[in-house]
Amino acid sequence: xxxxxxxxxxxxxxxxxxxxxxxxxxxxxxxxxxRVSFGALRVLNDDIVQGxxxxxKHPHDNMEIVSIPLQGALAHSDTTGKSETIKTGDVQIMSAxxxxxxxxxxxxxxxxxxFLQIWVFPKLRNIAPRYEQKSFxxxxxxxxxxxxxxxxxxxxxxxxxxxxxSMIDLTPGNNATYTIKRKGNGVYIFVIEGSVxxxxxxxxxxxxxxxxxxxxxxxVASADAQxxxxxxxxNV
Numbered sequence: 312x313x314x315x316x317x318x319x320x321x322x323x324x325x326x327x328x329x330x331x332x333x334x335x336x337x338x339x340x341x342x343x344x345x346r347v348s349f350g351a352l353r354v355l356n357d358d359i360v361q362g363x364x365x366x367x368k369h370p371h372d373n374m375e376i377v378s379i380p381l382q383g384a385l386a387h388s389d390t391t392g393k394s395e396t397i398k399t400g401d402v403q404i405m406s407a408x409x410x411x412x413x414x415x416x417x418x419x420x421x422x423x424x425x426f427l428q429i430w431v432f433p434k435l436r437n438i439a440p441r442y443e444q445k446s447f448x449x450x451x452x453x454x455x456x457x458x459x460x461x462x463x464x465x466x467x468x469x470x471x472x473x474x475x476x477s478m479i480d481l482t483p484g485n486n487a488t489y490t491i492k493r494k495g496n497g498v499y500i501f502v503i504e505g506s507v508x509x510x511x512x513x514x515x516x517x518x519x520x521x522x523x524x525x526x527x528x529x530x531v532a533s534a535d536a537q538x539x540x541x542x543x544x545x546n547v
Contacts, residue, residue, distance in 0.1 A: 312524045313497075314510075315349065319517035322357075329364035333357040335501075335519050349499050349521040350545035351472055354430035357517065359423050360385075365416025371407035375431040375470050377460055378403040378415070379539070381503060383424030389413035393442045401446050402459045402476070404468045408438040427501075427539070432547045434462075434472045443468045452478050454485045456540070475542040481507060481532035488529045489540055497523030498542045505536030 323334035323341030334341045335355035336348055347353075353374070365386070378385065384398035389405065390412045397403045398418075405413065417424045445468050451457050460476035461467040467476075473493050481487060489498060500509050500520045507514050508531040514520055522528050523545050530538060 312522065314512070314523075315521040316512065317346070317519040317521075319515065322517070329361045331359040333517070348432075349543065350497050350523070351432040351474060351543040351547045352429070352499055352521075352541055353432055354428065355499070355501065355519070355541075356428040357425070358428055359425045360417045361423050362417055362419050362421040366414060368412050368414040370410060370412045371405070372410040373433055373436050374407045375433050375472055375474075376405045376407060377429040377431070377468075377470075377476065378426055379429070379459075380424060380426040383422055383426075384418035385424055385426060386416045386418040387413065389440075389442060391440050391442050395442075395444060397444055400449060401444055402468055403444040404442070404460060404470060406433065406438060406441045406471045408433070408436075408440040408471075411440040427503075429476075429541065431470065431472050431474050431541075431543060438471060441469075447478075449480065452480050454481055454487060455479065456487060456489060473544055477540045477542070479530070479538050479540070481505070481530060481536045481538065483532050483534055486529060486531040488527050490527050491525065492542060493544070495545060496542050497521060497545045498528060498540050500528070500530070501539045501541070503537040503539055505532065505538075506534045507532050507536045507538060 456477040
C-alpha cells in the first residue's frame with residue numbers, strides 16, 4: 312500500500328479578492344514537484360467566487376473537467392452551445408477533447424459560490440467535446456457511497472476515463488468500506504466537511520489522502536462528515 316497525505320493547510324493558496332482558491336495539486340502560480348498529480352487526477356481546486364464575478368471565456372483541450380458546487384450556483388456557457396446553471400447537489404462534467412472554450416460565473420450577484428474544480432487526464436484523446444450535468448439526491452448518500460461520475464453507470468455523469476467519483480455522508484460512529492472498481496486504480500479521499508478515519512489516518516476538513524496498491528479502504532466517521540472519493544488509474 313502506498314499513501315500520500317495532503318493536509319488542508321499545506322495546499323497552495325491564491326486570493327485575488329473576487330476569487331479565493333486552494334490548490335491540492337500544482338496549479339497556475341503554485342508549483343510543488345511532489346504535488347503535480349495523483350495518477351490521472353491532475354487538479355483539485357477548492358474555489359470561492361464572489362457575487363457577480365467569475366472566469367471569462369477560456370479554452371481547454373484533452374482534459375476531463377468536473378465541477379461540484381458545495382454552496383451556491385454557477386452559470387456556465389461553452390462553445391458546444393450549452394448555457395446552464397449548476398447548483399449545490401449537481402455535478403457537471405466537460406470532456407474538453409479536441410478543444411472547447413467555456414465561461415463560468417457566480418449565478419448570484421451578491422452571495423459567494425464555493426465549488427470544487429477537478430481535472431482528470433482522459434483515456435482517449437481528441438474526442439468530440441461533450442458536456443453533461445445531473446442532479447443528485449443527497450439523502451441517497453447517507454452512510455453509503457453514491458456514484459456521481461463513472462464511465463459505466465447511466466445514473467452518473469459520464470467520464471472519458473476509467474475513473475469513478477463517489478460521495479458519502481457519514482454520521483458519527485458509522486463506517487463504510489470502499490472497494491476499488493478497477494484493478495490497479497488508486498483512490499483519493501477528500502474530506503469536504505467533518506472528520507473521518509481512513510484506514511489508520513485521521514482526516515479533517517479539506518484534508519486529502521491518496522491511497523494505491525489496495526483493494527479496499529475503510530472510512531469511519533468521528534463527526535458528521537462529507538467525503539468525496541476519486542478513483543483513478545495510477546499509470547497515465
